Amino acid sequence: MTYAVYRFVQHTIRQAPEGGVTFEAFCMTAGCRAESGGFEDQDDAQDWCLRHTGRNPGHDLFRRVVTDYARVLRDEE
Numbered sequence: 001m002t003y004a005v006y007r008f009v010q011h012t013i014r015q016a017p018e019g020g021v022t023f024e025a026f027c028m029t030a031g032c033r034a035e036s037g038g039f040e041d042q043d044d045a046q047d048w049c050l051r052h053t054g055r056n057p058g059h060d061l062f063r064r065v066v067t068d069y070a071r072v073l074r075d076e077e
């Protein structure tokens with residue numbers, strides 16, 4: 001007969017700096033599918049929004065997405 005023993009171990013999740021951070025923006029004006037693409041610098045994504053609005057009056061609502069990476073670490077006992 002075989003028995004299984006389960007041991008519950010605490011884990012912590014933290015941002016993984018080596019993964020970097022990506023900033024993106026998407027125009028939310030009806031019918032517009034413009035998107036900035038990913039930038040490593042938040043200012044570049046914001047500049048894209050400003051340029052897009054300047055070229056397309058009325059396109060003034062954006063969805064901004066910030067993506068980072070996380071690592072799960074087993075807590076020490």
